[in-house]
Structure formats: C-alpha cells, structure tokens
Amino acid sequence: MAETTRPMRRQDIRRENEKAILLAAEKVFAEAGFGGATMQLIADLAGLPKANLHYYFATKEELYRSVVQNIFEIWLQAANCFDAARGPVDGISAYIDAKMEISRRHPDGSKVWASEVMHGAPVLQDYMESTLREWTDGRVEIIRRWIDEGKMDPVDPRHLLYMLWATTQHYADFGHQIETLNGGKSLSDRQWREAKENIKRVILTGIGAQPA
Amino acid sequence: MAETTRPMRRQDIRRENEKAILLAAEKVFAEAGFGGATMQLIADLAGLPKANLHYYFATKEELYRSVVQNIFEIWLQAANCFDAARGPVDGISAYIDAKMEISRRHPDGSKVWASEVMHGAPVLQDYMESTLREWTDGRVEIIRRWIDEGKMDPVDPRHLLYMLWATTQHYADFGHQIETLNGGKSLSDRQWREAKENIKRVILTGIGAQPA
DNA sequence: TTGCATCCTGACCGTATGGTCAGCTTTCAG
DNA sequence: CTGAAAGCTGACCATACGGTCAGGATGCAA
Numbered sequence: 001m002a003e004t005t006r007p008m009r010r011q012d013i014r015r016e017n018e019k020a021i022l023l024a025a026e027k028v029f030a031e032a033g034f035g036g037a038t039m040q041l042i043a044d045l046a047g048l049p050k051a052n053l054h055y056y057f058a059t060k061e062e063l064y065r066s067v068v069q070n071i072f073e074i075w076l077q078a079a080n081c082f083d084a085a086r087g088p089v090d091g092i093s094a095y096i097d098a099k100m101e102i103s104r105r106h107p108d109g110s111k112v113w114a115s116e117v118m119h120g121a122p123v124l125q126d127y128m129e130s131t132l133r134e135w136t137d138g139r140v141e142i143i144r145r146w147i148d149e150g151k152m153d154p155v156d157p158r159h160l161l162y163m164l165w166a167t168t169q170h171y172a173d174f175g176h177q178i179e180t181l182n183g184g185k186s187l188s189d190r191q192w193r194e195a196k197e198n199i200k201r202v203i204l205t206g207i208g209a210q211p212a
Numbered sequence: 213m214a215e216t217t218r219p220m221r222r223q224d225i226r227r228e229n230e231k232a233i234l235l236a237a238e239k240v241f242a243e244a245g246f247g248g249a250t251m252q253l254i255a256d257l258a259g260l261p262k263a264n265l266h267y268y269f270a271t272k273e274e275l276y277r278s279v280v281q282n283i284f285e286i287w288l289q290a291a292n293c294f295d296a297a298r299g300p301v302d303g304i305s306a307y308i309d310a311k312m313e314i315s316r317r318h319p320d321g322s323k324v325w326a327s328e329v330m331h332g333a334p335v336l337q338d339y340m341e342s343t344l345r346e347w348t349d350g351r352v353e354i355i356r357r358w359i360d361e362g363k364m365d366p367v368d369p370r371h372l373l374y375m376l377w378a379t380t381q382h383y384a385d386f387g388h389q390i391e392t393l394n395g396g397k398s399l400s401d402r403q404w405r406e407a408k409e410n411i412k413r414v415i416l417t418g419i420g421a422q423p424a
Numbered sequence: 425t426t427g428c429a430t431c432c433t434g435a436c437c438g439t440a441t442g443g444t445c446a447g448c449t450t451t452c453a454g
Numbered sequence: 455c456t457g458a459a460a461g462c463t464g465a466c467c468a469t470a471c472g473g474t475c476a477g478g479a480t481g482c483a484a
Contacts, residue, residue: 009481009482010429010430010431010480010481010482013430013431013481014430014431017431030330031331031332032247032331033245033246033247033248033327033331034245034247034248035244035245035246035247035248035249036245036246036247036248036331037247038470038471038472039471039472039473040470040471040472048432048433049432049433049434050433050472050473051432051433051434051435051473051474051475052431052432052433054472054473054474055430055431055432055433058473059472059473060471060472060473111330114326114330114385114386115245115327115330117385117386117388117389118242118323118326118327118385118386118388119243119244119245119248120243120388121388121389121392125392128389128392128393129392132389132392132393133392133393136393153417155410155413155414156406156410158393159406159407159410159411160410160414162379162382162383162386162390162407163379163382163410163411163414165382165386166378166379166381166382166386167374167375167378167379169378170374170375170377170378170382171374173326173329173330174326174329174330174374174377174378176329176330176332176333177329177333177340177344178374180333180337180340180341180344180345181340181344181345181348181370194368194371195371195374198367198368198371198372198375199371199375201367201418202367202372202375202414202415202418202419203414203418204418205365205417205418205419205420206413206414206415206416206417206418206419207414207417207418208417221451221452222450222451222452222459222460222461225450225451225460225461226460226461229461250440250441250442251441251442251443252440252441252442260462260463261462261463261464262442262443262463263443263444263445263462263463263464263465264461264462264463266442266443266444267460267461267462267463270443271442271443272441272442272443
C-alpha cells in the first residue's frame with residue numbers, strides 16, 4: 001500500500017476534495033435524483049467520511065446547488081459556437097456538435113439538469129428567468145436574422161431551439177434506453193458520429209438551410 | 213356538509229380508490245422523483261389516510277411500479293397511428309400528434325417515465341428489453357420500407373425515432389423551462405398547435421417526405 | 425519550534441419516513 | 455338477520471438519513 005501521498009498544500013487539498021465531492025455528487029444525484037441521493041453514498045464514492053462532506057458543503061441543498069450551477073455553466077458555454085457563426089449551417093452544426101459532445105462526455109450533468117427542470121427548477125428558477133432567458137432571446141434574434149436574410153426557412157426560432165435541446169440532450173438523459181435498444185452496448189464512436197450526422201442532416205434540411 | 217356519499221359497491225370503492233391513489237402517486241412521483249416522494253404526500257393528495265394506501269399497495273415500490281406500467285401502456289398505444297399509415301407523411305404526422313397530445317394531457321406520466329429511464333429503468337428494464345425492443349424493431353422495419361419505396365430520404369430509422377421521442381416528450385419533461393421562457397405562462401392552444409406544426413414541418417421536410 | 429488556522433472524523437442526535445397492526449366499520453351473500 | 459369478508463385507520467415501530475460537535479491531526483507562517 002505504498003501510497004505516494006506526498007504532503008499536499010492546503011489550497012490543493014481544498015480544491016481536490018471539492019472536486020472529488022462535486023464529481024461524486026453529480027453522479028449520485030444523476031442516478032438517484034435529489035431525494036434518492038444520500039450524503040453517505042456521495043461520501044463513499046468520493047472516498048471521504050460523511051462528516052468531511054459537511055465540512056466543505058454545509059447542507060445537501062448547498063452541495064446540490066453547486067452541482068447544478070456547474071452544469072449550467074457548461075450548458076451555457078456550448079452557446080459560443082452559435083454566436084461566431086455566419087449562417088445557420090455553421091451555427092447550428094457547431095451547436096449540435098457541442099451539445100452532443102456534452103451528452104457524451106457529461107451525461108450525468110445533463111441528467112441532473114433534466115431532473116432539476118422536471119422538478120420545477122427549485123434551485124435554478126432565478127437563472128432561468130435571467131441568464132437563460134437572455135441567452136435564448138439573443139439566439140432567437142440571431143435565427144430571426146438568418147430567416148430575414150433568406151438563409152433558412154421561416155421556422156419559429158423558439159421551437160427550433162427546443163428541438164435542438166431535445167434531440168441532443170436525449171442522448172444523455174435517455175442514454176440507458178438507447179443502450180438497451182442497442183443490444184445493451186453503449187454507442188460506438190461510429191454510432192455517435194451517425195447520430196450527430198443524422199440530427200444535423202434532418203434539422204438543417206428541415207429548415208431549408210442545407211449547404212450547396 | 214350534506215355529502216351525497218351514497219353507499220358504494222365494493223367493486224366501485226376499490227376501483228375509485230386505486231384510481232385516486234394512482235393519480236396522486238403519478239403527480240407526486242413526477243414532481244419529487246421516487247426518492248423524494250412520500251407516501252404521506254400521496255395519501256394527502258388522494259384524500260386518504262396513509263395506512264389506506266398500504267391496504268391497496270403493499271409498498272412504495274409496488275405503487276411506483278403500477279404507476280410506471282400504466283404510463284408504459286399509454287406510451288405504447290400512441291404507436292397505433294404508425295401502423296395504419298400508408299406513408300411517412302401520414303404515419304409520422306399522426307405519431308407526432310399523438311405524442312404531443314400525451315405531452316400536453318399527461319405530462320406527469322411523461323416525467324415519471326423520463327425519471328425511470330434516467331435512473332437506469334430499475335422497474336422497466338424487462339419491458340424495455342422485450343416489448344419496447346419489439347415495438348421499435350417493427351417501426352424501424354416500416355421506416356426502412358418507406359425508404360426503399362422512395363417515400364423518404366435514407367435516414368437512419370433509429371435515430372429518427374429517437375428524434376421523434378425527444379422532440380415530443382421535451383414539451384412535457386421540460387415543460388417548466390418552456391413555460392418560464394414563455395413568460396411564466398403555459399402554452400396556449402395556438403402555441404401548442406404551432407409547436408406541433410413546427411416539429412412536423414421540420415422533420416418531414418428534413419427526411420424528404422414533404423407532401424406535394 | 426511554536427502557535428494557530430485549517431482540515432478531518434467517529435460518535436452522536438432528532439426527525440421523517442416506510443411499514444405494521446389490532447381492532448373498528450361497512451358491505452353483502454345466504 | 456347474521457356472520458364473514460372487505461375496507462378502513464390511529465397509533466405505533468424500526469430504521470435511515472441529514473446534520474452536529476468535540477476534539478484530534480496536519481500544514482504553515484513567523
């Protein structure tokens with residue numbers, strides 16, 4: 001058991017423990033929901049005694065809040081693709097790529113987000129009414145401009161956004177169902193690529209923005 | 213308080229109470245998740261003492277199982293539209309209509325289903341590996357035939373199905389988010405119609421199956 | 425080396441929850 | 455009318471969970 005546990009600096013300790021706890025919490029909250037999650041389970045997964053969790057996060061609610069806020073950041077960051085784009089083909093393609101990458105690499109986060117929203121967003125309500133609304137309105141404006149410039153068909157921008165969110169997040173939130181229908185195996189690299197291509201193709205064609 | 217509680221027949225009592233419990237349970241499970249749901253809460257909502265719940269459903273798990281199975285039935289019934297159709301335009305339109313109607317009228321059920329799948333389908337795994345798989349394979353066959361007959365573009369049938377599920381269920385599962393972005397108001401009749409039309413239009417155009 | 429702030433944790437506590445049960449009331453077949 | 459089956463329920467129990475705390479260990483600045 002010759003651990004290479006060389007003495008850590010205080011800063012590092014704090015950072016690493018918080019990181020471990022948040023990671024474990026994300027997984028447990030994703031798998032069991034807020035109500036089903038246990039501080040004990042999270043502690044075990046993080047490899048720390050339960051009391052240590054309460055040293056870093058006073059309450060279960062506070063820990064949950066941190067997890068959810070983390071996820072919200074990531075969610076919003078996927079937006080950048082949208083802004084830099086010159087047209088729907090670039091913009092929506094990049095956004096689908098980004099969101100599918102999140103679904104693949106960060107499925108637990110996606111599930112926690114979904115769970116939070118499904119339960120009425122008790123924690124995120126403020127963010128949804130401010131940040132998310134602003135983000136959405138901005139993107140709606142961009143899409144509207146694309147329509148005005150004749151770069152795509154006149155599709156309702158909001159419903160288009162919902163469609164993008166739904167189709168991409170589905171691969172994380174309903175990943176278990178997809179795996180089951182895939183013979184119990186998780187999607188291969190190729191299948192993920194096919195999924196992305198299919199979504200892009202159907203949506204881009206569907207809004208009349210298919211490239212030449 | 214002159215209740216018109218005329219004496220009930222045993223059968224009726226059983227049926228009505230089970231129905232009330234299942235309805236209340238569906239709502240509470242949807243709002244709080246399995247772990248967050250309380251037998252007490254369900255009992256209160258159903259207007260019955262908690263002990264009475266255990267008379268009809270021995271355990272919380274059993275009650276949950278009943279709720280989930282109910283939902284699965286409804287989910288599968290929306291499939292009929294698909295079979296009777298002669299082509300993708302009819303079939304997919306009808307399926308979208310049916311699933312959107314479920315999302316609108318039965319959002320709690322949809323949420324419980326989503327929650328169940330997100331948590332790894334502890335209850336539904338068997339159904340998913342048998343009934344759901346068969347249903348899906350059948351629909352994949354139908355779509356493949358449509359493609360062979362040149363009625364739509366060669367889109368991967370599975371990913372198309374996932375897209376249909378995702379986009380329609382999104383309006384139930386993420387209803388709170390949609391409402392928030394809609395100024396805190398639930399969607400109007402007109403908005404629901406627009407949502408449906410948008411989805412149909414984008415997907416049918418996207419798979420090259422737009423009617424003349 | 426010393427003193428202090430940070431970090432850690434086993435043991436403990438109050439409460440909420442799922443579940444039980446004894447005994448009551450109501451329905452209804454015979 | 456009667457007795458048994460079905461339906462009902464307040465009171466109770468064991469457990470599990472979130473959270474606390476006293477006191478020990480550890481890093482670190484001076």
